[in-house]
Amino acid sequence: MSVSDTSERGLEKLICQALTGYDCEPKGSGGEFVIAEPATVYGGSGWVPGNPADFDRDHAVDLAKLREFVEKTQPKIAASLRLDEDCPSRTQFLHRLQGEVAKRGVVDVLRKGIEHGAFHVDLFYGSPSPGNVKAEKLFADNIFSVTRQLRYSKDETRLALDLCLFINGLPVATFELKNRLTKQSVEDAVLQYKRDRDPKELLFQFGRCMVHFAVDDQEVWMCTHLSGKDSWFLPFNKGYNDGAGNPPNPHGLKTAYLWEEILTKESLTDIIENYAQIVEDKDDKGRKKRTQIFPRYHQLDVVRKLLADARVNGAGRRYLIQHSAGSGKSNSIAWLAHQLVDLKRAEKRLAKVRN
Numbered sequence: 001m002s003v004s005d006t007s008e009r010g011l012e013k014l015i016c017q018a019l020t021g022y023d024c025e026p027k028g029s030g031g032e033f034v035i036a037e038p039a040t041v042y043g044g045s046g047w048v049p050g051n052p053a054d055f056d057r058d059h060a061v062d063l064a065k066l067r068e069f070v071e072k073t074q075p076k077i078a079a080s081l082r083l084d085e086d087c088p089s090r091t092q093f094l095h096r097l098q099g100e101v102a103k104r105g106v107v108d109v110l111r112k113g114i115e116h117g118a119f120h121v122d123l124f125y126g127s128p129s130p131g132n133v134k135a136e137k138l139f140a141d142n143i144f145s146v147t148r149q150l151r152y153s154k155d156e157t158r159l160a161l162d163l164c165l166f167i168n169g170l171p172v173a174t175f176e177l178k179n180r181l182t183k184q185s186v187e188d189a190v191l192q193y194k195r196d197r198d199p200k201e202l203l204f205q206f207g208r209c210m211v212h213f214a215v216d217d218q219e220v221w222m223c224t225h226l227s228g229k230d231s232w233f234l235p236f237n238k239g240y241n242d243g244a245g246n247p248p249n250p251h252g253l254k255t256a257y258l259w260e261e262i263l264t265k266e267s268l269t270d271i272i273e274n275y276a277q278i279v280e281d282k283d284d285k286g287r288k289k290r291t292q293i294f295p296r297y298h299q300l301d302v303v304r305k306l307l308a309d310a311r312v313n314g315a316g317r318r319y320l321i322q323h324s325a326g327s328g329k330s331n332s333i334a335w336l337a338h339q340l341v342d343l344k345r346a347e348k349r350l351a352k353v354r355n
Contacts, residue, residue: 011177011217011253012148012162018259019047024148046265050147050166057154059094060101060202065143066169070121073141077119093121098202105207105278105292106170123168127269143168144265150174152203159196164203165263171209172268178216186221189214190233199226210276211294217253219245224292236297262300271295275335298323299332306336310343 016024054064071078082089093116100114110124125142128135143166150164151157163175176189176197193212197204204212204226213236214221220236238257240247246254261267275295283289295303302321309317323329 008162008177008179011179011215014253015163015175015177015259016049016146016148018256019045019144019146019263020049022049024049024146045263047144047146050145050164052147052150052160055147055150055152056094057152057202059098060152060171060208061094061097062145062147062166062169062171063094064169065145065166069123069141069143069168073125073138074122077121080119081116092116097123101170101208102205106172107207107210107272107276107278110167110170110172110272123170124272126273127266139269142265142269144268145169153198153201161203167268167272171203172211172272173209173263174203174212176212176214178214180216180218184216186214186216186219189216190221190223190231193223193226193233194229194231197226199228199231206290207278207292210272210292213258215255215258217255220255220258220297222294222296224294234296238297238301257297262297271300274339275300293331295331295335296328299328299335302332303336303339307339307343310340 013023013025016022050062050065054062056063067078067083070081070083078084080089081093083093096116097109097114101109111126113120113122113124115121125135125138128139145166147164147166149160149162151160152164153159161174162177164171165173165175176192178184178186178189193214199205202208206225210224212223212226214223214233221233222236223231223233225231235244236258237244238246246257248254249256262271271294276293278290278292280288280290302323306319306321309319321332323332
């Protein structure tokens with residue numbers, strides 16, 4: 001597909017081809033889901049296409065990918081839960097999974113798995129340490145999938161998202177895509193989330209996904225908690241000439257960094273392990289308030305660059321980081337400090353932990 005095709009449908013196809021090597025579009029005379037040959041230009045980055053028909057709207061999971069992951073990595077548990085059957089055992093497990101995501105958020109469920117009866121069920125395997133062959137295999141068993149035109153609603157059954165990303169069947173990110181050439185921009189995508197995406201729908205409830213992206217060919221904005229007209233979107237842009245937006249991209253769209261850099265399997269795993277989280281605070285009246293955090297582009301960029309430099313040059317160097325007010329400097333510092341503690345250079349710790 002030409003990079004000049006920036007229609008919503010064309011942008012869906014471009015992102016899917018970049019991630020999976022396929023256009024992820026259902027084909028077949030009877031409407032069945034048939035994966036065509038991969039595009040020759042795009043090799044994919046380890047993601048696989050998802051089938052919108054596999055989405056279980058009662059539990060907000062891609063049931064086929066969830067079952068495939070558990071059967072491959074924990075076959076005895078899969079057999080006991082009878083994930084291949086529509087039966088009470090499977091339904092009880094799905095209810096348990098849904099409840100844990102509602103209580104803890106998808107990030108914590110991915111990190112720690114869930115307890116169900118006599119079983120501990122792993123739902124994700126994190127980054128392997130160098131040389132750990134077993135961990136490398138487990139990480140390779142994760143299923144990163146992308147589904148186009150996901151019909152998410154139980155009541156309004158024709159409502160569909162442009163894209164949804166899943167890890168082992170659990171949704172982690174949604175997308176609304178727009179096209180400036182047809183006089184629709186990222187602002188229209190934000191408005192669509194605020195106006196047309198009911199936050200009471202299971203997929204859009206707090207903690208169910210890590211992030212919701214509004215994207216066009218020039219800008220990316222993000223929201224971690226959809227709440228109708230009060231949804232708060234922040235820019236997820238690189239910045240350009242000391243200002244807002246994104247720099248020109250001689251090889252494609254200005255926003256291609258989102259799927260080419262941020263959404264690789266390794267990058268998204270890093271975000272899950274070290275950045276994304278739900279924090280709980282109390283307001284002035286002592287009431288608990290939960291906030292979901294997802295790093296903005298400039299935060300990821302600065303922390304990753306500093307870690308990379310420390311790996312090469314060691315501890316003790318000085319850096320000047322210029323961020324504006326309200327840019328999330330406190331989180332950037334915390335993420336950096338946390339990861340510096342465990343950073344190793346030539347198998348020796350760069351920082352020592354004091355008890």
